[in-house]
Amino acid sequence: MSIQKTNDRKHLDLKLPQMPWFVQQFIDYKRPDLSPSTLLEYIRDYESFFGWLRGEGLSVATDNTAITLLELETLHMDSIVGYRLHLTTRAVQTNTRVTVSRKLSALRSLFHYLSQIAEDENFYPLLKRNIMAKVEVKRAHKPKDTAAKLKGKILEDEELLEFVGYIYEGYGIDVAANKQAHYAHLLNRERDACIASLILNSGLRVSEVVNLNVDDLDVNNKLLYVTRKGNNDETFKTPVYFREQAKDDLSQYLVFRQSRYNTPKREKALFIALPNGQQEGKRMTKRAIQEMIMKYAKRFGKPFLTVHKLRHSFATDYYLQNDIYKTKEQLGHASTETTEIYAHLTDKTMSEAIERRAES
Incomplete structure (x- = not known):
């Protein structure tokens, strides 16, 4: 559970x-x-x-x-x-x-x-x-209304990669004058970038990320086993695929997971934090991940970006290349009614695409 x-x-x-x-x-x-x-x-x-x-x-x-x-x-x-x-x-x-x-x-x-x-x-x-x-x-909220509120507040196209890259390098440059912030960034950047990358390359909810254990991860097959929202069968975990980009980021983080956070062998959590004054690392909390993403988003120039909007960013990008039913399954929605948000979010992109075709 x-x-x-x-x-x-x-x-x-x-x-x-x-x-x-x-x-x-x-x-x-x-x-x-x-x-x-x-x-x-x-x-x-x-x-x-x-x-x-x-x-x-x-x-x-x-x-x-x-x-x-x-x-x-x-x-x-x-x-x-x-x-x-x-x-x-x-x-x-x-x-x-x-x-x-x-x-x-x-x-x-x-x-x-x-x-x-x-x-x-x-x-x-x-x-x-x-x-x-x-x-x-x-x-x-109707899907169309929700989509309208999200316009301009999610990552699009190259921004998905740029945001992860910013967590790795750009943020450290921006806070170089602040020794405490710079030290914390050097300590956590692989973990933080990995979390952002995983959501942007799979569409996981923050609660699903928090609950991930190391044993839920199959890096070679780019697969996670996730306890989905609303699933009351606590013995069953849903297989969820992630993109190649997240594979590299996960591999890089796993190198540091145990040594950098002094993670005890009994700790099963995938994502670890080492709170101030603590001797051993423990599972990151939902609030810690939410605050972490907002910290980077503000410096990145997207102050409205939240951890849930990373999920929306993935979903919009994914929907452009797949149908509504595949998007529904990937996101773990109970019905396609919720997934309709991304149909409305991509309206502008689709209209631009048809114009480009007409011009060619």
Whole structure:
């Protein structure tokens, strides 16, 4: 199991007893189909909703465990409208449209289960009236809109190679006057360039990179075995290919992995960090990789570039040479609907290509 999943499962098991019995039943029903991370998000969304119900006097419960089915059953539509307003305008931290849609979708899933699937001892639905069935949850982002937001914020064409090259050499030149930054760069440049190269040549998610072990790597065949997002079979890893460029960068990093980071033999992680004051190297964290990419991106002149946009950069480049189904498989998308982003991102490139053909 991945490090993130292990942590999320622990948090889920801690939070679940603080929920009403019917939420606990719903989570158990969903366990075989959803990852601990997704279920933990559900619990957090229900915490928010139940806290709001009690705060508004729509429940007499003194804590979330005492929320009743009858209180959910007798909610009016204006109560749901009020909760949506609370999320968008009145909460301490205003939520984005994406977050609001996710929170309402989580409620719809719970109410659907209680009214359509779960039964009492007499085979009647646990919830006789489902107010959430009346709530339309609009899709927050269409592929075309997402593509529009990404334009100009990803790496294109030669920039993919240039960014990796910058991590190797250019950044060190830029920070040469800063002894501490220069030393850190000399220590980590092979590792950092390797991570960027791997994402730009395979399209892996940052969580998938973090969870990689040395045993997951088959350098000769340019192959990785990856625990994909949303895959609940913890014994199965998906084979994912990477390009030749990443093969060279991985080989170079592996030379230094053990000696430079004082990595103990028991540490299985592929990518290692040696925190200040520590004697032994350990698995890099997701946050460390995210901050590392942003550090280089800023100096490279692409301040909007993030580790996830490296994935988008690969996907756009890959889609230009392959169809939507191959791109979907390479990226590990659940459906081609998500992959449509890259069809829109490449519209300009394709229109330029047809003009070049017409001129020739």
